[in-house]
Amino acid sequence: MIKRRYNKRIMKMDRLFWTVCILLLIASSCKKMDFNYKQFIGDGEIDYVGKADSLHVKGGDERAELSWLLISDPSVSSYKIYWDNKQDSSSGALTKTDGIDTVKVIVDNVTEGSHEFSVYLFNDKGNTSVLSSVMGRVYGPLYRRTLLNRLIVNSQFLKGDSLELELGLSEETLLYSEVKYLNINDELISFMITPDVEIDTLPDFPNGGDFEMRSAFKPDSLALDTFYTEFEQYETEEVVIIEDPFQFSFSTRVAYGNQADQFSVLVSTDFDGVYELNNVEGADWTDITDEFLLSTGQTDFVNSGAIDLSPYVEPDQPIYIAFKYTYLPDSGTPRNWMLENVLVETEDSKREVGIEPGELEFVYSGDTDRDVAVVTPTRVTFRGNDELRDKTLITWGISGPLE
Numbered sequence: 001m002i003k004r005r006y007n008k009r010i011m012k013m014d015r016l017f018w019t020v021c022i023l024l025l026i027a028s029s030c031k032k033m034d035f036n037y038k039q040f041i042g043d044g045e046i047d048y049v050g051k052a053d054s055l056h057v058k059g060g061d062e063r064a065e066l067s068w069l070l071i072s073d074p075s076v077s078s079y080k081i082y083w084d085n086k087q088d089s090s091s092g093a094l095t096k097t098d099g100i101d102t103v104k105v106i107v108d109n110v111t112e113g114s115h116e117f118s119v120y121l122f123n124d125k126g127n128t129s130v131l132s133s134v135m136g137r138v139y140g141p142l143y144r145r146t147l148l149n150r151l152i153v154n155s156q157f158l159k160g161d162s163l164e165l166e167l168g169l170s171e172e173t174l175l176y177s178e179v180k181y182l183n184i185n186d187e188l189i190s191f192m193i194t195p196d197v198e199i200d201t202l203p204d205f206p207n208g209g210d211f212e213m214r215s216a217f218k219p220d221s222l223a224l225d226t227f228y229t230e231f232e233q234y235e236t237e238e239v240v241i242i243e244d245p246f247q248f249s250f251s252t253r254v255a256y257g258n259q260a261d262q263f264s265v266l267v268s269t270d271f272d273g274v275y276e277l278n279n280v281e282g283a284d285w286t287d288i289t290d291e292f293l294l295s296t297g298q299t300d301f302v303n304s305g306a307i308d309l310s311p312y313v314e315p316d317q318p319i320y321i322a323f324k325y326t327y328l329p330d331s332g333t334p335r336n337w338m339l340e341n342v343l344v345e346t347e348d349s350k351r352e353v354g355i356e357p358g359e360l361e362f363v364y365s366g367d368t369d370r371d372v373a374v375v376t377p378t379r380v381t382f383r384g385n386d387e388l389r390d391k392t393l394i395t396w397g398i399s400g401p402l403e
Contacts, residue, residue, distance in 0.1 A: 049076055051129040052103075052119040057136030060224030063108045064138050066117055070094065070101040075123035081107060082118040094121070112140030139219050139227065149229040150177045150193075150215045157239045163205035170195035173217045175226060181211035208238030240315050246402065248321065249306040251341040252295040259332035263382065264289040264324045267309065269317040273401060275361040280396055285322060286312055301340055309344075318401030321355070325372075325382035327393040334384025344402055355399050365394040373397060 050073025058065040070076055073096070080091040090107050107117070114137050121129040151168030158164055161184050167177070179191040183204035193200050202211070212231040219227070252263065264287055271283035292304035313319055321344070327334045342355040357380045362373045369388050372395050374381040382395055 047125070047127045049073055049121050049123050049127050049129040052079070052121055052132040055117075055119060055132045055134045057117055057134045058222050058224040059137045059139055059219070061227065062110055062112060062138060062140045063106060063224065064110050064115070064117065064136055065104060065106050065224050066119065066134070067102060067104045068119065068132065070096050070103060070121075073121075073123075075125075075127075076121050076129075077124050078122045079103070079105070080120050080122070081105065082120075083107070083110065083115045086118070110138045112138055112142055114138075137219075139223070139225070143219060144227055147215070147217050147227060147229050149213060149232050150174065152213070152234065155234070155236055157205070157207055157236060157241075158201070159241055161204055161206070163202040163209075163211075163236065164199065165193070165202065166199050167193065167197070169198075171217070173219060175216040175218055177213055177215045179211055179213045180231070181205060181209060207241065208236060210235050240310070240313055245308050245310040245313075246319075246344050246346060247306040248309050248344050249304050249341070250292075250339060250343065251301040251303050253299075253301045253338040253340075254295045254297055255336045255338070257333040257335035257384070259327065259334055262326050262335055263294065263337040264326070265292060266322045266324060267312045268320045268322070269312070269314040271320045271398075273318075273320075275363055275398060277363055277365055280322075280363050280398065281365075283320075288312070301338070303341075318403045320401060321399040323360070323380075323382070323397040325393075325395040325397075327384040329390050329392060334389075337382045339380045339382070339397075340378055342399075360397040360399060363396040363398065365396075366392050368393065 050071060052068035053071050055066065055068045058067075066081060076094050076096050078091065078093050080089060082089045088110075090105070092105065094103065114135060116133055116135050118131055118133045120131065148171075150170055152165055153168050154166040156164045156166075165179075174195045176195065177193045179189075179193065179202060181189055181191070181202060183189050184206050185204065189202075189204070191200075191202055205211075210233065212233050214231045215229045217227045217229075218225075250265075254263070266285040266287050266289075268283045268285045271285075272279055288307070291307045293302060294304065295302040309319060321342075323339060325337060339357075342357075344355065357375045357378065360375075360380060364372070367385075367388055369385045372383055372385065372393065374383065380397060382397070385391065385393060
């Protein structure tokens with residue numbers, strides 16, 4: 001019983017001893033830390049300068065613009081900017097006013113890519129602010145090589161000295177496209193086309209003139225700089241402008257049979273006027289059927305609507321009009337195509353050149369067993385053979401030269 005009490009007393013003394021040792025060790029450490037701390041602050045507190053507030057960055061062409069606010073600290077006198085892990089830096093002086101100041105600094109010679117920019121502010125005593133940092137992207141030759149000039153789909157010279165441009169879809173970062181050309185007065189014109197415009201017209205453009213175009217881009221809405229493609233050169237062909245152009249129209253009616261696409265309308269400017277099959281087939285004919293409205297089986301004749309023949313006219317060359325009827329075996333039964341009111345008239349003077357049915361010259365490819373082009377004073381009826389349905393038949397009805 002006495003032994004057990006003695007042991008408890010020893011255990012209590014041990015605990016007290018170790019507690020005192022720990023407290024002495026903590027007190028000693030605090031004094032040492034306090035000594036180290038005082039080495040830096042002396043007998044006073046740390047004097048921090050106001051930091052760069054609301055820091056922003058705009059990336060540009062191998063450069064960046066940093067902006068921030070000076071809120072309240074009047075002692076601010078300079079700044080230093082670091083990037084690339086403090087391998088590069090830029091510094092300068094600052095002047096604080098009584099209000100809130102906006103500071104903008106251009107940092108040059110920054111490599112293309114993403115960077116973290118760190119800004120410290122200083123006062124005349126050499127005290128510094130806490131760090132302000134921001135991430136930003138800088139652009140350069142790699143980005144520039146990805147840019148493509150806006151596509152020109154088509155160009156057409158218009159009566160009245162103007163050039164119509166049809167442009168392709170624009171990219172999201174496109175600002176505008178710039179077109180330069182010498183106008184009819186030999187003046188250099190710079191014409192801007194915005195991204196939302198798909199068809200635009202260059203005024204006072206010379207017939208057969210040249211132009212050049214480049215496109216301007218901004219990588220993002222906050223980018224510092226505008227990037228441009230190289231100017232591309234474009235040539236246009238001189239076109240014949242008909243001051244009093246031909247308007248061409250006719251009427252059709254179709255009946256019987258079921259073969260499709262038997263009737264077509266063509267024009268040529270190199271046909272030599274010799275109405276023989278070899279000469280007809282040797283000429284270049286342009287099919288313009290799709291520009292007209294044709295009968296689909298109505299009881300009454302259908303007016304085709306008038307078209308301007310100017311796009312098909314060549315300088316100092318007459319133009320010929322041909323109506324072509326084609327029958328192909330195994331493509332259905334032949335139809336009767338009736339043609340009336342063939343009219344060519346000028347747009348301004350209304351000079352009419354009516355083509356009477358009897359004025360058409362007919363040329364045939366294939367054998368015939370009956371009259372396959374029936375002519376009356378007001379109508380031509382193109383039709384197929386009666387018995388020779390196993391043979392291909394092509395009938396041409398060609399006008400005289402129109403000048």
